[in-house]
Amino acid sequence: MHVLYEVTRQFASTLELEAVLGKVLETTVRAVAADAGSIFQLDQAGYVTRSILARGDVPARVGRPIVDAVMSDGLAGWVFRQRAAALIADTRQDVR
DSSP: OHHHHHHHHHHHHOSOHHHHHHHHHHHHHHHTTOSOEEEEEEOTTSOEEEEEEESSSOOHHHHHHHHHHHHHHSHHHHHHHHTOOOOOSOGGGOOO
16 A cells, blocks of 8 residues: 555656656565666567666666667567566566
């Protein structure tokens, strides 16, 4: 319930969508004790046009290589290519 409250509070804090999504992503990553999280906006060809990364202190110059790696070898890329949702119990055990 606390996570839902925090997400709602974040939406009310600013009208800047990218800032809100970044805060919501960070809150969610903490709530589920994940190591990292990502939100990608793709164009119709599958190119990532915007990304929000929650990976500790990732500098901007490192961000693009992470996005490219996730889209080519990671779960987000698999979901895009398969056009299917995926529920992974333990991402450390998933080969994508």
